[in-house]
Amino acid sequence: ETGVTQSPTHLIKTRGQQVTLRCSSQSGHNTVSWYQQALGQGPQFIFQYYREEENGRGNFPPRFSGLQFPNYSSELNVNALELDDSALYLCASSPRTGYGEQFFGPGTRLTVL
Amino acid sequence: AQSVTQLDSHVSVSEGTPVLLRCNYSSSYSPSLFWYVQHPNKGLQLLLKYTSAATLVKGINGFEAEFKKSETSFHLTKPSAHMSDAAEYFCVVSVREYGNKLVFGAGTILRVKS
Numbered sequence: 001e002t003g004v005t006q007s008p009t010h011l012i013k014t015r016g017q018q019v020t021l022r023c024s025s026q027s028g029h030n031t032v033s034w035y036q037q038a039l040g041q042g043p044q045f046i047f048q049y050y051r052e053e054e055n056g057r058g059n060f061p062p063r064f065s066g067l068q069f070p071n072y073s074s075e076l077n078v079n080a081l082e083l084d085d086s087a088l089y090l091c092a093s094s095p096r097t098g099y100g101e102q103f104f105g106p107g108t109r110l111t112v113l
Numbered sequence: 114a115q116s117v118t119q120l121d122s123h124v125s126v127s128e129g130t131p132v133l134l135r136c137n138y139s140s141s142y143s144p145s146l147f148w149y150v151q152h153p154n155k156g157l158q159l160l161l162k163y164t165s166a167a168t169l170v171k172g173i174n175g176f177e178a179e180f181k182k183s184e185t186s187f188h189l190t191k192p193s194a195h196m197s198d199a200a201e202y203f204c205v206v207s208v209r210e211y212g213n214k215l216v217f218g219a220g221t222i223l224r225v226k227s
Contacts, residue, residue: 004156033214042203042217043157056212090156092215100145100164100207102215104157 002027004093004105012111013081021076021108023091029103031055031096032074034066037088037107049074050096078110086112115140115206117218125224132191134221136204139185146187147205147215148178157203163187174198199225 005024013019025032031050035043045058049068063079072093078085088109092102120135138144148160161172168180178189187204204218 035215035217042219043215045214045216048212048214056214058214092157094213100209100213101147101159101162103159104149106156 004091004103006089006091006105006108008108009106010109010111012113014113015081015083017081018077018079019081019110021078021089021091021110023074023076023093023105025072025074025091025093026103029093029095030072031094032068032072033092033094033102034074034076035090035092036060037090038084039087043090046076081112083112086110115142115144115208115211115216117204117206117216119202119204119218119221121221122219123222123224125226126194127226128196129193132189132194132198132223134189134202134204134223136187136189136218137185138187138204138206140206140208142208142210144206144208145213146178146180147207148172148176148187148189149203149205149217150200151203151220152200160189160202194223194225196225196227199223 033048034046037043047057048055052068065077068074088107090107091105094102116139118137146163149157161170163180171177201220207213
């Protein structure tokens with residue numbers, strides 16, 4: 001059984017650029033959530049996708065957007081990057097929406113210069 | 114809304130001594146509670162979970178936690194620390210009414226001295 005995978009591992013961008021992060025959910029999982037973990041802090045919920053629709057969103061501006069594909073993989077897009085967007089971005093999948101436990105990938109470390 | 118407070122940002126113990134990481138939660142609904150561990154430059158691994166069944170929950174690597182509704186607490190314990198336990202630990206709450214999004218505490222860094 002393959003776990004949650006994310007790509008790329010690391011990424012360096014400059015302020016104002018756009019970035020796309022990718023996530024493959026664990027086999028059989030149809031729900032994907034994204035979290036931002038700034039240095040020294042706990043992860044913060046960005047949004048969740050279920051059956052290709054956004055299914056809940058945290059306190060993040062609209063320049064954070066996402067997609068989920070028919071195979072349940074997902075993308076996180078961030079436009080107009082700001083220095084404060086530098087963080088570890090974590091993807092988590094679960095077997096269905098409403099299932100409490102989530103399974104995390106290793107994360108993508110984004111640095112904005 | 115729900116929230117989590119981890120009462121210690123850093124805990125230091127000697128190898129072989131007990132570990133106690135403290136967590137208090139706030140929730141308007143019946144919560145699910147979790148402890149996750151994060152080793153340096155790694156993702157999050159689930160240690161244990163409480164989902165309204167037994168209040169004493171056993172997890173991996175000898176960790177356990179007790180759900181105390183009257184105290185709104187979910188403290189993590191281990192009888193004997195091992196060097197490999199050194200990591201950051203997150204207490205997490207979620208409720209079905211809020212779509213089961215995970216709300217994390219700020220984390221507790223556990224240091225294990227030899």
